[in-house]
Amino acid sequence: MSGTTTRERIAQCCKRLRLRKLTDNLALVDESDPEQYVLRLLEMEVAHRDRVRVDRAIKTAGFYALKSLEDFRFDEVTLPAALTPEALASLQFIADRENLILYGNVGTGKTHLATALGIEACKAGRRVAFYRTAALVNTLIRLNEGGELDAFLKRIEKLDLLICDEWGYVPVDRDGAQLLFQVVSACYEKRSLILTTNLEFSKWATIFVDETMTTAIIDRLVHHSHLLIFDGESHRVKHSLMRH
Numbered sequence: 001m002s003g004t005t006t007r008e009r010i011a012q013c014c015k016r017l018r019l020r021k022l023t024d025n026l027a028l029v030d031e032s033d034p035e036q037y038v039l040r041l042l043e044m045e046v047a048h049r050d051r052v053r054v055d056r057a058i059k060t061a062g063f064y065a066l067k068s069l070e071d072f073r074f075d076e077v078t079l080p081a082a083l084t085p086e087a088l089a090s091l092q093f094i095a096d097r098e099n100l101i102l103y104g105n106v107g108t109g110k111t112h113l114a115t116a117l118g119i120e121a122c123k124a125g126r127r128v129a130f131y132r133t134a135a136l137v138n139t140l141i142r143l144n145e146g147g148e149l150d151a152f153l154k155r156i157e158k159l160d161l162l163i164c165d166e167w168g169y170v171p172v173d174r175d176g177a178q179l180l181f182q183v184v185s186a187c188y189e190k191r192s193l194i195l196t197t198n199l200e201f202s203k204w205a206t207i208f209v210d211e212t213m214t215t216a217i218i219d220r221l222v223h224h225s226h227l228l229i230f231d232g233e234s235h236r237v238k239h240s241l242m243r244h
């Protein structure tokens with residue numbers, strides 16, 4: 001290794017040990033005590049890894065837009081008595097494998113809250129997937145036709161939280177409903193589901209065709225569920241340029 005500087009040799013070791021940020025940070029840490037110096041470098045590496053892990057989890061989850069809990073106003077949402085905004089933010093419902101049903105009119109913040117909770121879950125190291133329900137059904141049908149449904153269901157089984165946005169916005173045929181039922185069953189009492197919907201339970205049969213299956217789906221979803229009612233005015237309308 002003649003001609004190699006100490007800094008270069010450290011960089012080579014870091015590369016082999018996959019300490020990606022450590023080489024960059026060597027010159028940034030101003031610390032005379034050797035132990036403190038090493039500790040600071042390692043802490044910076046750990047923080048970097050955490051950021052990468054969270055970014056990857058958020059990307060993999062498939063959110064359509066990024067939304068935060070800090071930006072969400074709870075004043076027009078009716079929470080069940082057992083639930084406060086703080087309890088939601090603590091993600092206890094995921095630890096307890098409970099479901100959230102976010103029900104209300106268009107533009108009232110259902111997708112925003114579902115996304116923000118999903119992102120908090122990613123930050124907490126939970127595995128999350130976000131789907132628009134119509135897209136999920138199309139994926140399920142395609143995978144089923146290609147004989148790849150089992151592999152997909154196994155992936156669902158590894159999740160902590162599955163978010164089905166726009167539940168019931170688009171009618172689902174019998175095959176689609178059956179496949180969706182399999183997904184709901186895979187989640188039942190094992191992982192949390194968040195559904196956003198503007199369809200009251202009594203109308204679900206009109207969307208899922210089959211009355212028996214609809215009842216079975218509702219039964220599984222409602223058990224261990226919190227119903228959050230969004231009864232405000234549409235934010236899209238409130239803030240639309242056309243209104244000014």
Ligand SMILES: Nc1ncnc2c1ncn2[C@@H]1O[C@H](COP(=O)(O)OP(=O)(O)OP(=O)(O)O)[C@@H](O)[C@H]1O
Pocket residue numbers: 067071072073074075076104105106107108109110111112113166196198230235236
């Ligand atoms: N309570 C709220 N606090 C902050 N922003 C909000 C709130 N409600 C809605 N918004 C904002 O208004 C817009 C529409 O909200 P969102 O898409 O979540 O509505 P939605 O209930 O999912 O509607 P839809 O049923 O049509 O899907 C978004 O940009 C969202 O960030």
Ligand SMILES: [Mg+2]
Pocket residue numbers: 110111112165166196
């Ligand atoms: Mg929405």
